[in-house]
Amino acid sequence: MGKGVFLSKALAVTCAVVAVAAAATIIALAVVYAQEKSKNEVKPTSTAPPPIITTTPSTPKEPWDHYRLPESLSPVSYNVTLRPRLKPDANGLYIFTGESTVVFKCVKETDLIIIHSNKLNLTKFRRVPRQLSGALKVGDSYELFTDFVGELADDLGGFYRSVYVEDGVDKVIATTQMQPTDARKAFPCFDEPAMKAVFTLTLIHPAGTVALSNSLNHEPVNVTLDGEKSTMTSFHPTKIMSTYLLAFVVCEFTFITNELVAGPKPETLIRIWARRKAIEAGQGDYALEKTGPILKFFEDYYKSPYPLEKSDQIALPDFGAGAMENWGLITYRETALLFNPNVSSNGDKEWVATVIAHELAHMWFGNLVTTRWWNDLWLNEGFATYVSYLGADFAEPSWNMKDLIVLNEVIGVMGTDALASSHPLTSKEEDVQRPEQISELFDSITYSKGGSVLRMLSQFITEEVFSKGLQTYLEEFKYSNAGYTDLWRNLQMAVENSSVALPASVEVIMNRWILQMGFPVVTINTKTGTITQKHFLLDPESVVDRPSEFNYEWFVPVTWIKTGAAEQSLWLVKKEDTNPSMITGGDEWLVANIDMKGFYRVNYDDANWERLLAKLNSKHQDIPVINRAQIIDDAFNLARAKIVNTTLALRTTTFLDKEEEYMPWETFRRNLNYYFLMFDRSEVYGPMQNYLKQQVEPLFNHFKNITGNWTKIPEKHTDQYNQVNAISMACSTGVDGCKELTSGWFAEWMNNPAVNKISPNLKYTVYCSAIAAGGEKEWEFAWAAFKNATIASEADKLMSALSCSKQPWLLNRYLEYCLDPKKIRKQDATSTISSIAGNSVGQPLAWDFVRSRWDYIFNEYGGGSFSFGGLISGVTRRFSSEFEYKQLLQFKEANAGNFGSGTAALEQALERTKANMKWVALNKKPVLDWFESQAPAV
Template sequence: MGKGFFISKTLGIVGVIVGTGVVATIIALSVVYSQEKAKNLEVVNPHTTPSTAKDPWENYRLPDSLSPVSYNITLWPRLVVNASTGLYIFTGQSDVVFRCEKETDLILIHCNKLNLTLLSLTGLDGATAPTIKKSWLEVPTQFLVIQLNSNLMAGRQYELYTEFIGELADDLGGFYRSEYTEGTSPPVKKVVATTQMQPVDARKAFPCFDEPAMKAVFHMTLLHAHGTVALANGMNLVNVTVNGQDVTRTSFEPTPLMSTYLLAFVVSEFGFIQSPEGEKVLIRIWARKQAIAEGQGNYALEKTGPILEFFEKYYSSSYPLTKSDQIALPDFSAGAMENWGLITYRETALLFNPASSSNGDKEWIATVISHELAHMWFGNLVTMKWWNDLWLNEGFASYVSYLGADSAEPTWNVTDLIVLKEVHGAMSVDALASSHPLSAKEEDIVRPAQISELFDTITYSKTYLNTFQYSNTVYQDLWKHLQMAADSTPGLELPASVDDIMNRWILQMGFPVVTIDTATGSINQRHFLLDPDSVVDRPSPFNYEWIVPMKWIKNGNDQTPYWLQTETATHLPMKTSGSDWVLANTKVSGFFRVNYDSGNWDRLLTLLSTDHEAIPVINRAQIVDDAFNLARARTVNTTLALRTTLFLQREREYMPWQTANKNLGYFFLMFDRSDVYGPMQAYLNKQVTPLFNHFKTITADWTKIPEKHTDQYNQVNAISIACSTGVAGCEELTTGWFKDWMNTPENNMIHPNLRQTVYCSAIAAGGMEEWDFAWRMYKEASIASEADKLMYALACTRVPWLLNRYLNYCLDPEKIRKQDATFTIVYIAGNVVGQSLAWDFVRTNWDHLFNDYGGGSLSFARLIEGITRRFSSEFELKQLQQFIEENAEQGFGSATLAVDQALERTKANMKWVAENKKDILTWFTVNSA
């Protein structure tokens, strides 16, 4: 699935030292379990497991007695309200052919929220079907249970036929509806019937064996009204008018052998553009007709073909289908979903308009398309056996998405941005005692509510794909094939087997901090915890030790790489004298933090202050991020971390500035309600003023945009930080641009790159007039990325009653779409004025949010993290504990882990503030002068 939601746990399998492509990808940035950020899953301790269930249907896992062969499914979604029920519905019929693997008198097949109207069983190829004794729906485990009067025979095939009715709800899961308006006089509501099956919602569309290992071939047929178009995984084969009814019947090519969660089908009135005739693979971009007419699909069409070709070469394997449809949906819970042949996207992840979309929007589209296309092989062709190994799909797709995007946009250097967008964010969560290993035991991930937050990966070997195509694997299969690749690579020497190296990263949570003493040359590692006093009660099979590859430089020169295999080691070449300095983890090729003796820290900070470009730009960002996190873990003084920001007066590159801004953001969260705030503002004002003036100069007084991709990002940083800290001329600049737009709404001259920060700054400086104008523009926006910028900026107002009104809008899907509601609340909570308002709102409306917006949505977990990130007092801790107690009975769904992390973070914040506030106030006061 594509990125776009809550970062839960990421494990970085560290950068390899040797210069071989195979192993460098093996143990390289498998850090990307994070932002998959959109996969509606969760991890909690199982309440019902196979060992405790009394009857087979009380288990959450299918027995191994039956396996599907093929499905023949016909569905008819009604895109108008049913007069008798007042609901949108669909009707359907399904034939599933299955093979009996073990003799049994019981059929269990997943079925959820469907009203079955007909059920029959037939024997195939001469087999006699037993008669049905009894059948019922087992709601907790989501099974259709069919007890038979005699046994199914092992080795024989049978056909189960069902007819059913389901609701085409707006819950963003299974077979659901999405709505939008078209036209202006008056606007006409349009309804789309679409799908999101991952992880366990195919069972809401038709009865099925809904586990990833239960692969089958799917024959799809859709009935739909004239004037609509039907899409599915395969190419449409036949369109016929059904006699006596105003509908069209569209049948599709059968799918390859695949898992149920990859099934997709859509009925809509969308338009499309397509690749030229004669291409090996037909590529089509689908969206609202207005969006297609405005050219919003052109960029996606331009890049999909080249990225697909890149992966064919990268995998040495042809794309196995005849077409690749990409469709942008108005309502979609994730960023995108890798359905084979019909990839579904949020509009912001596929549609681009040069007149209103930023360079960040374009990068997002390129990387999400790349991520989903990577899955066509790694995930779709070869699939994990069970959800506990979901990281096999997701981490790898996240990593190679940057490679695919880099091939499509080589001037961007997006592969460097993995450090900012994946590694740093992953570490911030994996440093908590409430983190968890990358790979869980299969028996611990049982219920639908548990199949969550399990995304990460690495890999390379093409033999793996060839061996396991159209089948399922476990992570040990991958290690075996990577070992084969390593063994066949001349000159490659690993310190241990691939199995031993990699299992240390996936079977134990967390990551190490490596400490180098340059006075002695000794190195040691220990489990890094953001709160060193937190209790780690999860046992580790490796005693929290990792095999760590050390790439390092000394006085600016690359040194011989070194493997750290034990807790402590002596490596004398790291010993220094005089002004020598050592920098480890160059280019951040490994997933660990680095600490040094005080002498080496002083020499690095002196170098930053005098000749910062002597240190690679990625490592300048790394020094800042490591120092701030080591300070939060009380490993180094907080003043040392703050000293790493002194060189920013001379820094013009994006990565160090972005990293410093993110880390100082934590200081603002902790102190923007205290007397530290003033000196802190004054210090950052002093540091950012040269950057603001730099961009003013190189853009000819803000009349053009920098050419370099990351410079465009840093121009946004310069304006955003300058305006928020009161740099002279900044607020006048942004409010002036915004007023010009208010005077001529049809002519927005603010550059798309700058719009979000300009909107936010102007709305913060303004009042009701600015807010109401922005709200009107939000509601009228025909481009999703523009609407998203305004949605964020509307939360920037400092007027409490406007923020309260905005919060209440989140309960009305006509005003704020369900897919956006939790994000909007989090944006408001990020505003110091809105923090308490958002917290009160969520507590007051928790039942409604939980029941109507679903405990299974990953953005729901983001909600808990977002509204509690500023918590740092005893009073807030007690409020949080009370909130948890009051809602313990119904639980927190996909926010369960986020609640535990919120408690841990709040306690750590309280301790950190108490220990550091005095020194921080003194430091900012002295250095802001």
């Protein structure tokens, strides 16, 4: 490998460069002239990373003090060679060495070269003999050469290491996660999404390992370096792409492939990579079976061929996110790619299908066409979230995935977006500068709300028109960058070439949904036909200090049905309107927002609420199943917002003793969970349990009957989910025979550890129930099973179920395990702490643990980690007292500025706690009275 860093031009016009570290993530390479004439080469620095010179982000003075790069230079291509060491050096460090050449053009006159680098030691600077005679010239191309050393750390970011055990031997993997701002940890680069280039990569890796990257590789070459037998693998140049989509892996994995799979164009190579034993056990078969058809679906949907020659997908033992859409080499957590039908549940299978569809959707939307800056992250992730359900529905048409998006995305994110501390889908570029600000955007608003409003858009312009607009958008901006206004423009052209009628342009309508946070509650008066909209807030007294140029008004696509009538629709474009067709009388009921295609809640006049309740209790099937779920969810949330009374919300659940469908039951379970969070430490708990037991017992018996006394698996996908709900709620409320059933299954497994006969769908429920009912013996058995699990989905179920114990000392010990990567992987630490906090016994233990260890958790597990928001939310979800609110404030003050990507989640936790305090004070007595009136004490 060549050494040094220097600038060259085709005619050998050159100059020396000086490196300046600044703002924690930027190295500025400044062009220096006459004063450097006498210097020819600077000696190598030590192997320790250089000190970081920080500046105040709010008042940058020099170009290198900014987080964003100047627009003066544009990269064209990189040639990068990296050599990761998979064994520690004399200091116990895993390192990698590398050299990089970047060719760039000068697009604005400058005398500075500023490039990103983070945690890299640039080992040598030198210049060549001839000198550049002035500033870089517009239109000219230049080259920058760097040699560097970095640490192959276990921090799950940049170029990092992952470790797994096979045949009793530790195996080390070198792998990557560049998004959003960690390509600069692998090599110096222009690390911004709009600075696309072509990348040519060479990896030098230990003999016996395989190297993968975005492109196909040339034939590997055997080499000997430093007395070590190695392999050199070079890859074909990539397409023009962003740095965050780069990926490379060195491992001992194997793969399966089927080039004849029904899928995209025949020459596309599809491979599924994983640990050798996982592949041999067939855990990659399902992913291979579905990848081809999903790719083919997106080719047809986008009317655009898959842009690359191959699609590699690899399951990694340590991976911070669920998956990453690296172009041509998609990286996954093992649970998101591997599936074993004998051990994994139908939920595991659905997760694999939807994650694969999400990542493959990005191959076009995100990779081929990329957003210009991270403030528009929602466009990439919201879009992939929405169309992942279309892709999964194509792959598994019997699952009703287009319905399940309502539960998984729409209903879930409304709780967050109804807070005054929510945020719009898109932000101003200047408000998203620092890496932690970028990481903070990887939240449920970006993914789930983004997917929900795009689903709404595709419904009111029709899926066909939506698809046509996407096709022209992708064709116009392929291998380039675009913003959301470019998408609106292409969708508008598609609308104008169709028969779709809109009250305004796509841009005018959709800007209301993405430029202001929140969503409306639409109130329909069926006596007068009056319809109104208002910004919906869970706490109506909360202060909304984020201004909106639209005054929190939306263009709302309202749909509804009445008794025996066809679906009707209108646009609500102002605060109030009147439509006579909404007037009802007698027993005629009206339900709005059909199938929850619109991102809004619905309230009615009292008379219509009563008619809906009567219909649910007499013949609930007359109301569409998604709307039965919606009625429950809207009512509970309207009650929390003091728009309807709490007893009305509770009354929407009385029909459930006759309901057998999953979506209404799941919506009830989630909403009642809030009541348990607020009241499971109070006198409300007993009557509430009695009511739930009364409602769920018929459902428990229903599944007992249709499964032949639990000997068969229900055929319907959602019935399999609802069977889990039935057993889980029945056991937690003491339905006769339930705990005996689950504890018996678990005891049978304990008596014969080699044979686990528990149905894969029921495993987590059985494990949790048995561990909660048991003691140390059951916990230790499950812990041993977790440590020995060879299937990631099985390990996940056991890891989560271990938090169900009611023994404080076991939970405290488990919390300590969370900070030992040899016991709980770093990728799972924060989610495990949150699981423990979900247990009423574990919540105060987890909160004390997080507060006392915050500095360690934050520094060791990374302030930029995407899971920090989830950790803060998880340990505070039960907070509902003044004492807890003050504790949270003290936590904020004691760790000021030390929350990273969890900053917004902390503000949301404070707001939620305040709202919970008010809600409990107002509702505790009526809730207690209602539950006592509905179910006799046991």
